[in-house]
Amino acid sequence: MELPHFCPHRQIIFRESNVKSNNLAAPLLWAALYFVFGFVSHALNGSFVATGYIWLPAGITVSALLLTPTARWFPLLVLLFAAQILLGWLEHRELWRMALFCLDEIGVAAVAVWLVRRAPFPMEGLFFVRGLLMVGVGASIVSGLFGAAWFTATQGTPFWPTLRVWALSDLVGILIMTPVLASWSQFRATRSGGIARTEFLLGLASFIAVIATAYLAFDSELDRIIFDIDFSTTYLPLFFIALVALLWGGRGGALSVAVLSLMAFVYNSLGRGPFVELVRLNSSNALLELQIYLAVASLLSLLISALKTTREQLHEDVARWKSNVELALTVSRQLVYSIDPDKKTIAWSGDVQSLLGLPPDTLRTLDNVLKLVHPLDQHRLRQRWLEEESGDSDDVRDDMPFRLLLADGKIIAAIDMSRSLRDPDGSLVMVAGTWHFNGADLAQGRSEK
Incomplete structure (x- = not known):
């Protein structure tokens, strides 16, 4: 039976349709997440006049714009607008009001992300934290200004309280959702490498402790019964979030912040937790107090994970540089050394x-190295390294040919090119140099072996 032959034009059309479907799959997923978390935010907020205290879709919008190439923003923005219009229709809001809300929330966020992406720094490590704060603070304040001005002009609501609640709800939504989505969207399962077993287990224990201490702080009386404290237990989850970020990195820290936020929002909506009790003593809002608390938790996790990532990248760069230097020295048949005259040690x-x-x-000490040198050259090399001191500049010292006597009796010729570093009083501080070997001698030695 013959296999069917496909027309090249049909193959091109098939590939184009696959590309279009892939380009639409991600925007559809972002729009679905926007709708779901918008519905959850309305449920947690309850009834409100101008703006709610929780708005998690702000983080969905920023995450989608940061993770999507600018050339593919048009279908993404259209679908995000559609998700917000559908959400407003379910809430029985006017269509034109929802359109203005979309321009204010999604449009301002798009402009902020576009401006930050034009900045000449990579969105990783501490640069990611800086970029996220620039987007979050800038978009939340500008959006809040437009929203508060609109409600003040149309409904007579106070400008400053509306701006404060609007900006904080957007900022906290960005700080909670964006790190989780940005870090886990780039996750790839690997067969080897990753977190060491001990770090994974300690991180798992810390993650469980985040959940346990969040329950203790928001829905338990054990802290009051055992320690006679109440509000202070809210600091315990922050400590374990820091541990998770140190052990598991940015993904673990962002996930622990998201879990803490979910538990805190749910308990707060049920009228439980220290922030609800705190409001009974003051005239503030429990959700507003809670948002500041979660914003601090998110910033703590972001900064720790960013510093950890920066340090790991620095170590990787150093290891890569060392590997390149080692390879270059091997190919050029050279060894580089530095001598500590006080300890009589050599680093190669x-x-x-x-x-x-x-x-x-076996070549860590000066005595062991000199034993490897031919007996007729040992005194000259020792004097060159430790005893030689001339009035001339050390930069013009001539190179020294010498011989090495290996254990099998093979003699290898080498050239020592070294310089000494001395204090102003003439005392020797360090000797650094290079041994260069003759390729023919090395090749003959290998062939004899």
């Missing part, structure tokens, strides 16, 4: 095992 860079056939640990 390069492939000692490949060039000399000896483990690097």
